[in-house]
Amino acid sequence: MDGKKLVRMANEIAAFFAVDPARSTAIEGVATHLQRFWEPRMRRAIFAELDAGATAGMHELVVAALQTHRQKLEPAAS
Amino acid sequence: MYSNKVLDRGTPERTCTTTVALHIDGVQVHVPAGTSVMRAAIEAGVKVPKLCATDSLDAFGSCRLCVVEVEGRKGYPASCTTPCEPGMKVKTQSKKLADLRRSVMELYISDHPLDCLTCPANGNCELQDMAGVVGLREVRYGYEGENHLTGTKDTSNPYFSFDPTKCIVCSRCVRACEEVQGTFALTVEGRGFGSKIAAGPTDFLNSECVSCGACVQACPTATLMEKSIVDQGQPDHAVVTTCAYCGVGCAFRAEMKGNEVVRMVPHKDGKANHGHSCVKGRFAWGYATHPDRLKKPMIRQKISDPWREVSWQEAIAYAASEIKRIQAKYGRTSVGGITSSRCTNEETFLVQKLVRAGFGNNNVDTCARVCHSPTGYGLKQTLGESAGTQDFDSVDFTDCVIVIGANPTDGHPVFASRMKRRLRGTPGKEGAGLIVIDPRRIDLVRMPHVEAEFHLQLKPGTNVAVMNSLAHVIVTEGLAKEAYVRERCDLVEWEKWRAFISLPKNSPEALAADTGVPAAQIRGAARLFAAAPNGAIYYGLGVTEHSQGSTTVMTIANLAMVTGNIGRPGVGVNPLRGQNNVQGSCDMGSFPHELPGYRHVSDAATRELFASVWGRPIDHEPGLRIPNMFDAAVDGSFKALYVQGEDIAQSDPDTQHVQKALESLECLIVQDIFLNETAKYAHVLLPGSSFLEKDGTFTNAERRISPVRKVMPPLAGMADWEVTVAFSNALGYPMHYDHPRQIMAEIAKLTPTFTGVSYEKIDLLGSIQWPCNDAAPEGTPTMHEKQFVRGKGRFILTEYVATPERTTRKFPLILTTGRILSQYNVGAQTRRTENKVWHDADVLEIHPHDAEQRGIKDGEMVSLQSRKGETTLRATITERMQPGVVYTTFHHPESGVNVVTTENSDWATNCPEYKVTAVQVVAHAKKSEWQREFDTFSATQEAFVPKTAVKGETS
Numbered sequence A: 001m002d003g004k005k006l007v008r009m010a011n012e013i014a015a016f017f018a019v020d021p022a023r024s025t026a027i028e029g030v031a032t033h034l035q036r037f038w039e040p041r042m043r044r045a046i047f048a049e050l051d052a053g054a055t056a057g058m059h060e061l062v063v064a065a066l067q068t069h070r071q072k073l074e075p076a077a078s
Numbered sequence B: 001m002y003s004n005k006v007l008d009r010g011t012p013e014r015t016c017t018t019t020v021a022l023h024i025d026g027v028q029v030h031v032p033a034g035t036s037v038m039r040a041a042i043e044a045g046v047k048v049p050k051l052c053a054t055d056s057l058d059a060f061g062s063c064r065l066c067v068v069e070v071e072g073r074k075g076y077p078a079s080c081t082t083p084c085e086p087g088m089k090v091k092t093q094s095k096k097l098a099d100l101r102r103s104v105m106e107l108y109i110s111d112h113p114l115d116c117l118t119c120p121a122n123g124n125c126e127l128q129d130m131a132g133v134v135g136l137r138e139v140r141y142g143y144e145g146e147n148h149l150t151g152t153k154d155t156s157n158p159y160f161s162f163d164p165t166k167c168i169v170c171s172r173c174v175r176a177c178e179e180v181q182g183t184f185a186l187t188v189e190g191r192g193f194g195s196k197i198a199a200g201p202t203d204f205l206n207s208e209c210v211s212c213g214a215c216v217q218a219c220p221t222a223t224l225m226e227k228s229i230v231d232q233g234q235p236d237h238a239v240v241t242t243c244a245y246c247g248v249g250c251a252f253r254a255e256m257k258g259n260e261v262v263r264m265v266p267h268k269d270g271k272a273n274h275g276h277s278c279v280k281g282r283f284a285w286g287y288a289t290h291p292d293r294l295k296k297p298m299i300r301q302k303i304s305d306p307w308r309e310v311s312w313q314e315a316i317a318y319a320a321s322e323i324k325r326i327q328a329k330y331g332r333t334s335v336g337g338i339t340s341s342r343c344t345n346e347e348t349f350l351v352q353k354l355v356r357a358g359f360g361n362n363n364v365d366t367c368a369r370v371c372h373s374p375t376g377y378g379l380k381q382t383l384g385e386s387a388g389t390q391d392f393d394s395v396d397f398t399d400c401v402i403v404i405g406a407n408p409t410d411g412h413p414v415f416a417s418r419m420k421r422r423l424r425g426t427p428g429k430e431g432a433g434l435i436v437i438d439p440r441r442i443d444l445v446r447m448p449h450v451e452a453e454f455h456l457q458l459k460p461g462t463n464v465a466v467m468n469s470l471a472h473v474i475v476t477e478g479l480a481k482e483a484y485v486r487e488r489c490d491l492v493e494w495e496k497w498r499a500f501i502s503l504p505k506n507s508p509e510a511l512a513a514d515t516g517v518p519a520a521q522i523r524g525a526a527r528l529f530a531a532a533p534n535g536a537i538y539y540g541l542g543v544t545e546h547s548q549g550s551t552t553v554m555t556i557a558n559l560a561m562v563t564g565n566i567g568r569p570g571v572g573v574n575p576l577r578g579q580n581n582v583q584g585s586c587d588m589g590s591f592p593h594e595l596p597g598y599r600h601v602s603d604a605a606t607r608e609l610f611a612s613v614w615g616r617p618i619d620h621e622p623g624l625r626i627p628n629m630f631d632a633a634v635d636g637s638f639k640a641l642y643v644q645g646e647d648i649a650q651s652d653p654d655t656q657h658v659q660k661a662l663e664s665l666e667c668l669i670v671q672d673i674f675l676n677e678t679a680k681y682a683h684v685l686l687p688g689s690s691f692l693e694k695d696g697t698f699t700n701a702e703r704r705i706s707p708v709r710k711v712m713p714p715l716a717g718m719a720d721w722e723v724t725v726a727f728s729n730a731l732g733y734p735m736h737y738d739h740p741r742q743i744m745a746e747i748a749k750l751t752p753t754f755t756g757v758s759y760e761k762i763d764l765l766g767s768i769q770w771p772c773n774d775a776a777p778e779g780t781p782t783m784h785e786k787q788f789v790r791g792k793g794r795f796i797l798t799e800y801v802a803t804p805e806r807t808t809r810k811f812p813l814i815l816t817t818g819r820i821l822s823q824y825n826v827g828a829q830t831r832r833t834e835n836k837v838w839h840d841a842d843v844l845e846i847h848p849h850d851a852e853q854r855g856i857k858d859g860e861m862v863s864l865q866s867r868k869g870e871t872t873l874r875a876t877i878t879e880r881m882q883p884g885v886v887y888t889t890f891h892h893p894e895s896g897v898n899v900v901t902t903e904n905s906d907w908a909t910n911c912p913e914y915k916v917t918a919v920q921v922v923a924h925a926k927k928s929e930w931q932r933e934f935d936t937f938s939a940t941q942e943a944f945v946p947k948t949a950v951k952g953e954t955s
């Protein structure tokens, strides 16, 4: 999967949730959305971006969501 | 005219709850107050002769054939215009009445050609019938006097002709065009004997006429006549079925001669359309027997190979072996399927079942991805159910309508006629207010007897800003329906939302620079909507096909809740769905994250339920959505796709990326009635069946499940559902169904909102709106009546985020795309009908100012360029556009509009942003490189199909 494209998509998700005054709700919103709508290989690919340190272009809520909710977001090995 | 086998009650139904008792020919009858004497009589089984009256139109009282006697009254009143009164004693037959009627008929017939035996209406003509009924035996006036028998026939419309020599000037056609269709194309010219019917100063084709056919079925004579009847003769039987074009889901009588359709006439008892239709359903069904129809399965190894015609068995066995091979090599999730929003519920259900249980993953999606997926998401989040809240009839009770991002007169014409009627008002009831939110001046903004109070002509991509500012005005000016909100909505979320929406950044003044809409207009529109006792919001793809598509759907739900407009007739959130069964395909579990009935695959109990009935475990992870499938194909992890009745190569954005993805597949299985654009990349081609060739159901935009009936055998021998069954069996996942009714029984068993649905009940009721279960055994016209499906309505914060697509010096214009009346979606069907006379190519609409700056003249070829690609098409200069915005449609593959559109998409659902692309337009006569390649590729692919595999002219 095109990691850059996934980062852009995740950023757009973050832009929606960012308006919530409670930061934890916003982070939770991003994480839940990724969990419910992103197929495992997409989530795997965005973790690969994160792990490769490609966080410069990532919305900070995306970084936070991936880091805080890694366990529930990381798909089981296929 | 309408079939004389169907009872015509003469005047429209009245629904008043008070009844009136009277005597007709000595028999006591009870009817709702306001009912005409004519209707009362006909309902009591007493036939009153009539010519100018028909039950789809208000009575007019011009022919005087329907005269009756009323005890205690002088003279002979026309029964069609006389309302029933308590205690009335009516006589419909007497010597005097018979004489009067005979002389009326004598006058008519004296000016009518007596060629009944060779007339196409022979056997289905009211004039002929009435001559018989009144016992006309002689005509004393000869043809020597002045008459109308020399008029010339107007055959300009491709589907019906107008023969003025047969016209009796009853004006039923004129009234049908006004009252039913709302187009006002016809007039009665001249007076008295000289009066005649005219479509303005021109012929039908060049007039305002939109070819809906309402005048044709209203005409009691052969004056307005379907050409198909002229060619084929009168039908011998009729079957009630449902239009396969748009999400209005009109009911039709397919009038047949043996296995041949003679004409399609809208069904009077159809609850979505009440006897009305548009040009597509009424006339454009010829594609079903078009010579291009595929009739033989075909396979090939590579897309550079010619097709090899094979048996069904061989094609299906090959497809199954490829899926198995690919899964063995690349893994379980390397394959997927796409269900069709044009196929039936039962067929869609089977395809997703095949993917989930047979392929063993959730890689199933549907074309709703590219249209209304944000509706599903947005409404589920806010209200709790992924569907519109009303039935179409609801519009009759509304006081103010918002139409946002929809062009109903082109996209949903039959519903638009209903809406226009409400906007015009009816005697005693003032028309409803109208607010149009659209970058283009769509027809509804101003048309005969309809004018929008406000047209908020926003810049494309700023829907959320406009909707937020409307809500801002309502909240900050104290216009919110707080009592409603307190009773029905989640108050924590409400307080949060109220604080957010009241922020100065959401005011119309602050947002005017982004939206381009003057603040005063927003304030005026907000006040108008908030003041209406019943306000309804209708929307279409101009809402969903944006990077903030889902957010806009939520703003719509927010606005409806804050104004107390959900849960009763006349209000609501009304998505106007595109394709005939897009609601159904979503209901049937076509999305990769949801099982039928919108239940997430992560829900263990639901998975268990399905696993127990299907005998296979269900994957708990969401699958790939269509754009993700393309990305995964390009990246090499997705290798095979089964596509039923969709044309992703033409309909999806960023064509070159899609082509690359399709070329990367090792096995593409396409099932379609034509060699569509996607099929040109396929390895297995399975002939599909048209809606006339199978049984099943479609679900329209109002959640109405309507019957689809087989009226002719499938051209290639198998209905689409049978193909999926055979495919699944070959794959080693057995399916056993002999008839779609068994599939519906399985759907009902597995889906709580469908438990009460069965073919028997659909036959009984005609159609059913889900939810249909123990709580609502006859279905649910209005949702969320007592409370929201999710319990408390949820306001959601909807921050306006500008689309990433920005105009630049290189691409200074915004392109937005849409549809027109006569063509349907990718046009594969309508392009193969006479509808092409109205639209034989996609054109680019451009404002005179932008055209002039670029030296572009009307009708010239121009090159349309974006950062994604370029294409050449013809320009039309029009002031419907605002400066800076250009518009086109995507009905023709060679125009390559989606070569230009981008990969941007809705943040929540990946629904593509078709509505906003930064472009440049330059005068340029040559085809683009993509178009030249397309021409060569298409020609090669078409030549690969053996002549014997398509229907051809004669078979």
Ligand code: SF4
Pocket: B166, B167, B168, B169, B170, B171, B172, B173, B174, B197, B218, B219, B220, B221, B223, B224
């Ligand atoms: S065209 Fe038909 S409906 Fe119209 S006035 Fe003539 S007879 Fe009546």
Ligand code: SF4
Pocket: B173, B176, B177, B181, B183, B184, B185, B186, B208, B209, B210, B211, B212, B213, B214, B215, B216
């Ligand atoms: S076909 Fe429809 S639009 Fe055309 S004249 Fe008849 S009623 Fe009017």
Ligand code: SF4
Pocket: B243, B244, B245, B246, B247, B248, B249, B250, B273, B277, B278, B279, B280, B281, B282, B412, B413, B414, B415
């Ligand atoms: S409005 Fe839609 S459903 Fe009705 S006839 Fe036209 S295309 Fe068919």
Ligand code: FES
Pocket: B049, B050, B051, B052, B053, B060, B061, B062, B063, B064, B065, B066, B067, B078, B079, B080, B081
């Ligand atoms: S039918 Fe009543 S006046 Fe013509």
